[in-house]
Amino acid sequence: MAARLILQSDWNESLWQNEGQAWVLCKTLGEGSTSIQGELKSQGLDNKGIPQVVASEGFRVLDITRRTITISYPEKDLKAKFQAGSGAFRNVHTRGIISLDISSGGALGVSSDSNDSLRIWQTSDGTVRRELKGHFSEVSTCRFFPSGVVVLTGGLDRQVKVWSVEDGSCPVTLKGHTGGVSCMAIVDKGRNIVTGSRDGTARLWNCGNSKCLATVHSIKGFINACAIGEVHESVDLGTPGKPPDFPSRGFGCLQLLRVPVQRLGGCREPRWIYSHLRC
Known part of the structure; x- marks a missing residue:
């Protein structure tokens, strides 16, 4: 074990x-x-x-x-x-930190705590730049998009939100999970994302039109982590049990399928969804 x-x-x-x-x-x-x-x-x-x-x-x-x-x-x-850490920022949060991420340029951090706070702050001195309000309970996962000026969050309120770092606005809210959102993965520059939830599903979303393109995985239990990455051609990922019920080309999926092979693992056992999908 x-x-x-x-x-x-x-x-x-x-x-x-x-x-x-x-x-x-x-x-x-x-x-x-x-x-x-x-x-x-x-x-x-x-x-x-x-x-x-x-x-x-x-x-x-x-x-x-x-x-x-x-x-x-x-x-x-x-x-x-x-x-050991090189320093400590003690004024960003007053309760236990749940999730934290740093922007691609390294200048900004985003973090959530057990007091339902969600904040953007400067990594140079810990100065809080934005207080993001919109979730109704704890934010269980937060991360920057590759641009460094947009933040993605998922909460126990079953919502996924997209935030502007510049003004703190929330132009996109994704709804569909029936349990708290526990993990997220951003595809390429962020047109598409994958989210995992306590409801046992992982969903593929198009952030541009706020639509859920597919439930790409479902298990009995929680999904605690998800990731998207490249796998070498020599790795046999098996064959799908059934064809994906969403288009393999165009309409938002093009971004997801840019890598040669996709794999999504949930909980204790890897689950192969499909293999050798290409754009």
């Missing part, structure tokens, strides 16, 4: 304190997931000013510098190197 290591975010501050402590977690993924939590404890600084750290519950500290720490958990054959 897959697993990952999670470390307290301010470890680089906590472990430099006298007898400072930080938690570390080994979390297994999938059905029947479990977590094992250990503790990192500083036993003072060496002659270079680096803390001497010991770990509990089977975790090991393999290396530590002023900006990085490498931790392993041998029982699961896990190892991870953590990089």
Whole structure:
């Protein structure tokens, strides 16, 4: 079963304190997931000013510098190197952050929190530029379009919204999911998008006319992540169970089918929808 290591975010501050402590977690993924939590404890600084750290519950500290720490958990054959942040913006949100993305140029960030806030801010100093209002509950996913001047969001209110960074307006709202929107993927420059939802469906949309072109995937359970990418011709993705019920050329789908082969995976098992579709 897959697993990952999670470390307290301010470890680089906590472990430099006298007898400072930080938690570390080994979390297994999938059905029947479990977590094992250990503790990192500083036993003072060496002659270079680096803390001497010991770990509990089977975790090991393999290396530590002023900006990085490498931790392993041998029982699961896990190892991870953590990089400390170069700074912190404490005024953008007052509650836990749910989703975050940075524009292609790197100048702006967009993020949502558990207080239903959705904000655009400057990455240079954390100054909030826009407060985006329109969702009725938590925004579970947000990201910039490749242009960097448009933002896409999906919320627990089952809505998908397209926002202007320049004035904060929302010219497009996409409705059709019957459960909260949990993930999104932007196709090429953004004429088409794919969204995944707690209702167990992934949908293909045309942002230009606000229409759902197709429900391209349906499972019993949540869809937690989706992605669009290229796959080499040598990879056999199988054949479709039935032809797609939307045009393979034109009318919004041209953007989606620009890559040689498309694959959409949901939940724990990959599901092959179609193969070798071309524009």
